[in-house]
Amino acid sequence: MTACLAVGADAAVLAHRPARVDIAMPSTSSAAAGETWLILGTDSRTTVPGEQSRYGTAQEVEGSRADVIALVRPSDSGVTIINLPRDLTINSRGMELDRLATTYVPGPQNTVNALCTGLGVPTTHLITIDMAQFADIIDSLGGIDVDVPEPVRDAYTGLNITSAGPHRLTGIDALALVRSRHPEILNNGTWVSMSEADGARRRSESTATVMRAALSAISQRSSNPLELHRLAHTIAGNITLDSDTGLSDLAALGRSASKSEKTGSTTLVDLPTGPRDDSIIVSPSQESRDLLARHGYTPKSCHPTGS
Template identity: 40%
Template sequence: MTAAPDADAGQAPPGRRRRRPGRPRWPRAALAVLVLLLLAIGTDAAVLTGRVGEVAVDLSADDSDGRTWVLVGLDSRAALPDGADVGDFGTPEDVPGSRADVVVVVHRTDAGTTLLSVPRDVVAGTGRLALSWLDGPAATVAALCELGIPADHLVTVDLAGFAALVDAVGGVEVDVPAPVRDRPAGLLVEHAGRRTVDGATALALVRSRHPEHRVAGTWTPAPADPDGRATTAAAVLTGLVSQVRGSAAVPWRLQSVAWTASGALAVDPGTSVPDLVDLARADVGTVEVLPAGDPLGGTLARLPTDATAAAVAAAGLSCRR
């Protein structure tokens, strides 16, 4: 996509009805998908270990006060889905580097597991968290540390792998109340109703920034909604969870899902496949969204507040690096 880094919010979810205010569900759905993938990988760890990528960062893990996992969904033009039109996404030269599109923190202690979703636009370090990955994973780890969040283990998932996974499970079912398109995202769904979409379409729905709905035969910009992308991601990821769970009953499909997942994941050098399986066994509960201030005038940037620090402390997190 050719939009500038800041032009990635503010539209209603493509093809989705406006939801009532409340806690976003997509981080929990995203984590549920990852947990299921990790369990799938654990079914054939010896074969799949070599396919899991490595993130070049030294975390010097300290599990003495609990184990903290940072899960990052990456957006990079260098990792487009198979068959994707570069004209829809933009080239790595048009939009260089990777961005931390989704950040979920899992903190495990003997007392239980706490989960936090960190807004991609919170200011940490020299700028927005999402953009910190442009300077490498160590910069993102350092930015999180400034918020009081340590990283003992790091797991990343690229969006090309997400699309491949959707195809591996046979597509996902979504509800499209109105025809929707987003030309820069390569999105076009011409008919309303429930339908099964492939990986490329699912990814386009999740990444759509400026959707248009067809109203009385005319394509019209969707109403502005800062939570639009999150709401759409919730719907797509919930469908993916359902499909992955269904795959568990079909051995050949489970193996296909595990193979695809292992090729989509990357971890820090200190994290092993048994560690991933251990994470998969975590008691996943409610994901709390880390509070942050309102967007600064004319930008997406949101400053951390006293409530941000209080939520980090309440989760039992402390960065002493």
């Protein structure tokens, strides 16, 4: 009896650890859409890991944008993660163009609506994570193991990896890697700046690398009940969920992700886009529309609530 009460109390504490935000989820007329978790990594300077000078203050960099936008789709065959470029520019409200990154400035409801009207994506669950929370989660895993193709640095994010090959990254270093948009690579002893377009592509690749490494680390630790308990509390305390997503939903996603990693059925996809130049704008291509359609995301099939 005492053990049951303890378990119940622990579950109650765990359920109340995530912050909550009210979101009106869209509806869809597509039978193939299934369940879609929208994961947003934000760049608010209100709370940051490490020294504030590394990121700028909230007065210097006002507001909050979506730095990482990923669609997570669990299914019986595995988990698919579609990484959307933050610079992807879509018609989100009538003929108004918005970059996915800045759709978050008015708040997450606006991003949910923009993905619905612009790409036909009907969000069913929302998770947002700020920079400090991201670093805390990575550190709770003991860091993550990534393979770096060449030495790379970025003065804007504090990234400084001086050798190629496998590296164990702390939360701050993993954050610097996924935020890097102005990387320099070491080529024949000389640091060479990548172009804006190549830097954006590298950032997308780095995001996928970090995601896979984090999923692998979570899967490894979930086999130990004590580690799983500690990790569940850490993750739950470092995320914001929509108000209608419960602990059971989050647990089901965790089980799907862990099983998918163990069976090698996790698929990470970078959404293909049209040609990039040195501007920050990139448009959906026919290839990207075809990929989204294969997952049940089609134009005019998604309807924001109240529209």
